[in-house]
Amino acid sequence: MPKRFDQARPFLTLGLVVAAWLIVPTVFKTFTRASFFELTAPVSVAASYARDLQEYWSLRLRSNSELIEAGRDLARLNASYDLAVQQNVEMQGEIARLEAILRLPSYSGYRSEHARVVRRDFSGWWQRLTIRKGKNFNFTVGSPVVFSGGVVGRVSEVFAYTATVDLISSQTVRLAAVVEGDIRPISYQGGLNPTFSSAGGVIEFVPLDIFASANATKRLVTSGLGGVFPPGLTIGSVIKVEPSTDGLFKSGEVKLDDRLAALTEVTVLVPLESY
Amino acid sequence: MTGSPPSRKSPCSSPSSLTNRPAAHPIASPVVLRTRSPLSRLPPLLRFSLIFLSTLLLWAVTAQLNHALAPWRLYVFVGALAVTLPALTFPFKTGLLASFCGGLLFDAVAPVSFGTHALLFALTHAVVFNFRDRVPRDDTLSRVVIALFANLGLFLIFSFTQVARSPAPASLWPRLFADLACSQICLALIAPWFFAIQARALALLADDTHRYA
16 A cells, blocks of 8 residues: 555545544434433532532531521521512512503513532633533523522523533623613623633623713613513623714623622522423 | 663554554564564453543543632643543554544533534544654653643634634633643643553553553
8 A cells, every 4th residue: 555545544534434423313413412411420410419518527617606696697687588578479469460450461480499500611612500400300491590699591401410501601692681770672692701800791782872881880680581581680780881883882891790600509490381 | 882772662662563553664673573562452442441431530530620710710621631642552443433432522511513522533633643653652751742732733723613603702812822821731730640540541451561551
């Protein structure tokens, strides 16, 4: 065999592999992907349980007086939450009465499901979380994920016992938002993730009469349009807006909550229809 | 001292002994023709399985590292480690299969088209395999240097495939360069350990520890 051809043989084989991979049916690829993911899932889940155990033993080292103080603070917090729940029930009843009188379509409901974070995967290319619940809790793709600071992201893939969440700082997440107190929708997209700094996103189609700067930020919340996220959830703070090139709108930057990078537990809002 | 000292190169670490290919210069390494490498005695499926399991271990370690680094917004990518040893020591087809399946493992946990990592790993494997006879590859330092170059290429090519999705591509590159620097440092630190694990695992099953340790 000529030497020149012998040197090219690896690349010829590689070409055949590429060609074969391109014609492999999508069903096979989907099945293989799920299989490989489930192969890695126990590793991540076991590591997360080990971290929980580590945290448990570190908490066991706390003194009794610290626990008493924490219990007292928690009791006060629970009392205020009880009051908020009562007010919430009353307002829900008011909304139901108004919907019945005005014959309005009702808002879709959600079931809150808490889940521990198994793995954080924050690269420059994507920002994802893996959580410790999946099909076993009837999670669906696209379900919103929230925490006490607002929106975390949305469920992008659901597996048997785990699910993957695309973080709001990921460039793959785009949603309709509004500036608090305004009703005109704005397009938000994640994707600004500088090293050693807060994550962020960009906004487009901002009305010309909206102003914000680093010293005078505006709160950006979900609009409720699109039916995925309930309205009014905090996305972040608008820290910069400037006229876009077309002159019809403005574009700007949003600073996201710093706690997003260190989440250990999130809440998935599972639509009630899927339950 | 007039003559040069005899070569101390291990017969198992020469290119031809690991791949069962005829040596380019048989006179320079006559031992190769008389002995059969322990690695070559391993069934290809076993060799593939060992490399795949070591890739799974590599992925698990880097996943935990990235989990810990997430609050600082740093990321480590050391995919080239999964390719280097199979490309430098295995027969082409066995090594290609191991690299390809290692890539599928990385693909399964990433939001990219399934097969992206696998095809890039396969390409890297083919490139490294093609020039492995022309570079020193028997000592750990050489392998680390080859892995560093392979990781650099993989990282940059993968970045170019992903950067178009960003709403602000220009602002993405400083982050990517920081990640690349972090990845290269981590790779240089863990590569000797990882290569040693792979070599020990292969040697254990080949029942010839002295030649691969």
